[in-house]
Amino acid sequence: MTALLRRSPAGLAGGAILVLLAAVAVLSYAGLLPYDPIAQHPPSRFRAPSGEHLFGTDQFGRDVFSRAAAGVGNSAFVAVVAVAFATVVGTLGGLVSGFYRGVADGAIGGVTNVLFAFPPLLLALSLASVLDRNRFTIAVAIAIVYVPIFIRVTRGPVLSLREIEYVKAAVSTGLSRWQIMLRHVLPNITSIVVVQVALSLSWAVLTEASLSFLGLGTPPPAPSLGSMIYEARSLVFIAPWTLIAPGAVVVLLVVGLNLLGDGLRDTLDPRNRGKR
Amino acid sequence: MRRIAGNRAVRRVASTLGTLFGVAVFVFVMLRAIPGNQITAGLGTEAAALTPAQKQALEQYYGLDQPLVTQFFAWLGNMVTGNFGYSARSQQSVLDLTLHALPVTFELAVFSIVLALLVGVPLGMLSASRANAPRDAIGQVVSLAGLSIPAFLLATTLLSIFAASFGFNPNGQGFATLVEDPLLNLQQMFLPALVLGFGIAAPILRTTRTAVLEVRSHDFVRTARAKGVPERRLQVRHVLGNALVPIVTMTGLQFGYLLGGAVVVEQIFSVPGIGRQVLLGIQQKEYAVVQSTVLVIALAFVVVNLLTDALYRIIDPRVRAS
Amino acid sequence: MPRGALSAVGIAAALSIALTSCSSPSAPAAGGDAPAKGLVVGVTSDPDTLFPWKATQFQAVNVLQNLYGTLTEFDKDLNVVPGLAQSWEASKDGEKLTLKLRQGVTFADGSTFDSKDVKASLERLMDEKTAAVARASLASVKSVEAPDANTVVLELTGPDAALPANLATVNMAMLSSDDTEQELTTTPNGTGPFRLGKRVASQSLTLARNDTYWGPEKPQVPTVEFRVIPDESSIVSAMQSGNVQLAVFDDPLVAQTAESGGTITVAKTPQLNYHVLQLNGRHGELKDVNVRLAIQCAIDRKQVLDTAALGEGEVTGPITAPAYRSDPSKRPCPTRDLAKAAGYLAKAGKSGGVTVKTIVSQGEYATSVNEAQNLKAQLAEAKINLELEVLESGAFVDRWVAADFDAAVALNGGRPDPDGSYGRYFTSDGNLNKVAGYSSPELDKLFAEGKATTDQAARKPIYDQVAAHLEDNAAWIWLFAGYTYTATTANVQGFVPMASGSLQYLRTTSVS
Numbered sequence A: 001m002t003a004l005l006r007r008s009p010a011g012l013a014g015g016a017i018l019v020l021l022a023a024v025a026v027l028s029y030a031g032l033l034p035y036d037p038i039a040q041h042p043p044s045r046f047r048a049p050s051g052e053h054l055f056g057t058d059q060f061g062r063d064v065f066s067r068a069a070a071g072v073g074n075s076a077f078v079a080v081v082a083v084a085f086a087t088v089v090g091t092l093g094g095l096v097s098g099f100y101r102g103v104a105d106g107a108i109g110g111v112t113n114v115l116f117a118f119p120p121l122l123l124a125l126s127l128a129s130v131l132d133r134n135r136f137t138i139a140v141a142i143a144i145v146y147v148p149i150f151i152r153v154t155r156g157p158v159l160s161l162r163e164i165e166y167v168k169a170a171v172s173t174g175l176s177r178w179q180i181m182l183r184h185v186l187p188n189i190t191s192i193v194v195v196q197v198a199l200s201l202s203w204a205v206l207t208e209a210s211l212s213f214l215g216l217g218t219p220p221p222a223p224s225l226g227s228m229i230y231e232a233r234s235l236v237f238i239a240p241w242t243l244i245a246p247g248a249v250v251v252l253l254v255v256g257l258n259l260l261g262d263g264l265r266d267t268l269d270p271r272n273r274g275k276r
Numbered sequence B: 001m002r003r004i005a006g007n008r009a010v011r012r013v014a015s016t017l018g019t020l021f022g023v024a025v026f027v028f029v030m031l032r033a034i035p036g037n038q039i040t041a042g043l044g045t046e047a048a049a050l051t052p053a054q055k056q057a058l059e060q061y062y063g064l065d066q067p068l069v070t071q072f073f074a075w076l077g078n079m080v081t082g083n084f085g086y087s088a089r090s091q092q093s094v095l096d097l098t099l100h101a102l103p104v105t106f107e108l109a110v111f112s113i114v115l116a117l118l119v120g121v122p123l124g125m126l127s128a129s130r131a132n133a134p135r136d137a138i139g140q141v142v143s144l145a146g147l148s149i150p151a152f153l154l155a156t157t158l159l160s161i162f163a164a165s166f167g168f169n170p171n172g173q174g175f176a177t178l179v180e181d182p183l184l185n186l187q188q189m190f191l192p193a194l195v196l197g198f199g200i201a202a203p204i205l206r207t208t209r210t211a212v213l214e215v216r217s218h219d220f221v222r223t224a225r226a227k228g229v230p231e232r233r234l235q236v237r238h239v240l241g242n243a244l245v246p247i248v249t250m251t252g253l254q255f256g257y258l259l260g261g262a263v264v265v266e267q268i269f270s271v272p273g274i275g276r277q278v279l280l281g282i283q284q285k286e287y288a289v290v291q292s293t294v295l296v297i298a299l300a301f302v303v304v305n306l307l308t309d310a311l312y313r314i315i316d317p318r319v320r321a322s
Numbered sequence C: 001m002p003r004g005a006l007s008a009v010g011i012a013a014a015l016s017i018a019l020t021s022c023s024s025p026s027a028p029a030a031g032g033d034a035p036a037k038g039l040v041v042g043v044t045s046d047p048d049t050l051f052p053w054k055a056t057q058f059q060a061v062n063v064l065q066n067l068y069g070t071l072t073e074f075d076k077d078l079n080v081v082p083g084l085a086q087s088w089e090a091s092k093d094g095e096k097l098t099l100k101l102r103q104g105v106t107f108a109d110g111s112t113f114d115s116k117d118v119k120a121s122l123e124r125l126m127d128e129k130t131a132a133v134a135r136a137s138l139a140s141v142k143s144v145e146a147p148d149a150n151t152v153v154l155e156l157t158g159p160d161a162a163l164p165a166n167l168a169t170v171n172m173a174m175l176s177s178d179d180t181e182q183e184l185t186t187t188p189n190g191t192g193p194f195r196l197g198k199r200v201a202s203q204s205l206t207l208a209r210n211d212t213y214w215g216p217e218k219p220q221v222p223t224v225e226f227r228v229i230p231d232e233s234s235i236v237s238a239m240q241s242g243n244v245q246l247a248v249f250d251d252p253l254v255a256q257t258a259e260s261g262g263t264i265t266v267a268k269t270p271q272l273n274y275h276v277l278q279l280n281g282r283h284g285e286l287k288d289v290n291v292r293l294a295i296q297c298a299i300d301r302k303q304v305l306d307t308a309a310l311g312e313g314e315v316t317g318p319i320t321a322p323a324y325r326s327d328p329s330k331r332p333c334p335t336r337d338l339a340k341a342a343g344y345l346a347k348a349g350k351s352g353g354v355t356v357k358t359i360v361s362q363g364e365y366a367t368s369v370n371e372a373q374n375l376k377a378q379l380a381e382a383k384i385n386l387e388l389e390v391l392e393s394g395a396f397v398d399r400w401v402a403a404d405f406d407a408a409v410a411l412n413g414g415r416p417d418p419d420g421s422y423g424r425y426f427t428s429d430g431n432l433n434k435v436a437g438y439s440s441p442e443l444d445k446l447f448a449e450g451k452a453t454t455d456q457a458a459r460k461p462i463y464d465q466v467a468a469h470l471e472d473n474a475a476w477i478w479l480f481a482g483y484t485y486t487a488t489t490a491n492v493q494g495f496v497p498m499a500s501g502s503l504q505y506l507r508t509t510s511v512s
Helices: A003-008 A009-029 A064-100 A102-116 A121-132 A135-162 A165-172 A177-212 A225-235 A240-266 B002-033 B039-050 B052-062 B068-080 B094-129 B134-148 B151-166 B182-216 B219-226 B233-259 B262-268 B276-285 B287-315 B316-322 C005-006 C008-014 C060-063 C114-128 C182-187 C234-240 C252-260 C289-298 C301-309 C336-346 C368-380 C393-401 C418-425 C439-453 C457-474 C505-507
Strands: C040-044 C072-074 C080-082 C085-090 C096-101 C141-148 C151-156 C195-202 C205-210 C221-230 C246-249 C264-270 C274-279 C354-362 C384-392 C408-411 C474-482 C485-490
Touching: A009 A064, A009 A240, A064 A102, A064 A135, A064 A177, A064 A225, A102 A135, A102 B002, A102 B287, A121 A135, A121 B233, A135 A177, A135 B134, A135 B233, A165 A177, A165 B052, A177 A225, A177 A240, A177 B134, A225 A240, A240 B134, B002 B068, B039 B094, B052 C418, B068 B287, B068 C151, B094 B134, B094 B182, B094 B233, B094 B276, B094 B287, B134 C040, B134 C096, B151 B182, B151 B262, B151 C234, B182 B233, B182 B262, B182 C182, B219 B233, B233 B276, B233 B287, B316 C151, C008 C264, C008 C505, C040 C384, C060 C221, C080 C085, C080 C274, C114 C151, C114 C336, C151 C505, C234 C246, C234 C264, C234 C485, C252 C264, C252 C485, C274 C289, C289 C336, C289 C354, C289 C368, C289 C384, C301 C368, C301 C474, C354 C368, C354 C393, C368 C384, C384 C393, C393 C457, C418 C439, C418 C457, C439 C457
Parallel strands: C040 C221, C040 C246, C354 C384, C354 C408
Antiparallel strands: C072 C080, C085 C096, C096 C151, C141 C151, C195 C205, C205 C221, C246 C485, C264 C485, C274 C408, C274 C474
């Protein structure tokens, strides 16, 4: 972390944004928000932002700030679970596929191609209609969309790396394939994977938002940033804050994730270490 | 030598067919796992009023009374002979529908990718030319914006701004194909391609930046520079040339994705592309439409993959050398 | 539930971030005919079928109404008026209805319309194998005779006061006896004011004026193009730039946006369709009338209307048809009364609270999820826990059709005749009674009486009793009825919006 601090001001800024958002999300989990994000209070509908309601209130008189805060918690949970799943499965798949080639490559490539060739919307629609909808199944649905991306992005470089002299040299020293993969190949694709994780985290946040926006995300009344935008989309002339607040929070979250991802990459990438 | 090449081609074809079969099974099963069928999609809650005999007549009409396995192989067999099925909703064969929709989406995808490359690659190189300097910040901001602004938001905003301030709303007229009216067509493609291109420029920019940074840290660049290779030639031939693999991967990925993933933008700008065809099919539970169209999209994906792989062989000096 | 709600279909609805836009009008693409201007109607989807007997989708009905003729019609106030039948008369005992047909009417293919076509159409409509959606409306018809070319006699099982109104729907369109369903799905052949012109699937459908139309006035516009623009907000943009001249919306916010530019006129028409919390009185805790009454008393309907639909609509009782409208102030607990609700729960022995599994469709119409959220919040205060299941529309329809719910948040289609609206739901042999979840001998008797009474003044009190019985037993919880918004540009004249959302007055519309 100190290294990150020294090396990448952008990463630091990203980290700061995320810490801030995380703190707010923790508040929501701890029940320390100014208002109950679900309770309705019709008499105070459509209040503009003020000291009392930081981001104003929506058409049910619910506090938009409290809802956005709870929504961040939801979005972050879904994104992290989805990307963790996709990273592990996808990178492993890409490694095995690019390194072993042959049958393994064929099998993994086959599944990847099938998933890839499938329009994501249909996948999401189907999964959302078939599965019992909750935060976890939504995360899994998103992960399934991202696994093949990880496989594809890692497989190409692994194919290339396999031909490089020192890897060939390592093969001749009698190391097992798994040892070579983990010691010599994996570190060399780390930067690609990390960039992909950063991209995917932000994409996952956006995907979760889009899914909720299409009505396939977290079921109401539990707040999610996407469903807040969905509910507010047509209120933009009457109560613009109901749209701007969750919209801004989504963008902030995504920006924070991207900045942090860049910082991490600059710090973690072995070839950047010790330079500058 | 020829035999090896022949074998590879055979394997390629086999794996392609395998993929398509997998997609066929997957889409078939998925569709039927979604609640509802063409009868309830067409009649809505009125379906509750059907008598058993009426229901049976309708099931027979839509071919839903056949066993699933029969339905599957009948459909697949028809596909092979070029019979993609029939859309009762539009009273047209799915083949005809697809032949109209696919070129539209393809055109949109090409424009979007070209826009994205024009923005993404130069900005990515610029960013990487001095990491963390102000010029890098430009690239970072552009890519952040591209990644963080949802397409639906950008699309609706652009449409309203252009319509309100410049009276420019070509998408309000009936859609014209490139052949019918090239000028109107290009106008109608402009905003959707801009929105999609902007979104795709971001990953391409980032991939370019990362790849260029990575390549520059290799010894051969330093060697070349020490040998006195001019800077511009060094950047384009040595650095960009070697960074092309991930850029091409990302471009191929995005292009393939666009073929089935432009639905939202097609919807907002009334572009009658293949994505909307699938969406309508899903809404109406027109199994033949969805199955055949998804399979066509899958085929397009596979072709893009093959081309991407073929490009590796041409551009990657390491694979080329081996 | 009316498919009309589907005009804001799924994603199109989800994407309609309100837009403002305005521009200098660019020339609308006229389909080749330069002198008289055609009309362009913006729609979110094209018809899902062109066969009138199976069309329930709003867009399909709107198109087909202009292509086909029916024996009777509704005027703008929803009174039954002559259509292809010039007059009709019931026998004294009500067991015979004699229709005199209009002469000199031709189908689009040039063939003459006569009693042979009526007999064939009605007999096919009654045949189960046809799977016609309006079949049940002909339940009282025993047989159809055509004594001469211009006369048709319906033999009835008994008096049926609702029959003339039932004959007015396009689902009862008169087809030529020579045509098959297969032919008509590609080539419509009707007696309506327009004929099918060019069709580009999923993009546009153009109607051409029928110059031999029988009506007193020939249609004004040479063509009507239904142009598919999937996003409602994009339709507004297209109207503001002059590319589209007429559109029908049911989302108040889209209508508000359209009006805000100043170039578009929006007319508000109260809908027959009603928003309702359907209760399934044969399921779970709701079997007990006291639990249902507790729900009835625990809901402030005005609050639902205000929060979910921004106050755009009227709180309503069961019957929304203008001539038979129920008075919502006569229901038990016309205003919210939590003490009474608690009393009913206690009477049911459920003072600790009850749980009601409620299905909600998402994307089918704009306000469903909002209504559900507000109902849940209100009922929670009365210890009634609405357990919401938000479903994609296909899943919702499946569950609804199977009556697999305790309660359902729904937007149901109202009809001009109360028997047409509720007979099928609340008579014990009605084809939707399973879904309605309630019936009683009293209701059966009232509905039979209503059907047998032809005098409207005498029918009104009967249906008042029906409404009272339904609400006294809290069969369902009727909430409110919204508006249909008809948007037209300044150069459109002569269009008359109807409470049914029908576009039948395209025939009197002109574009300058």
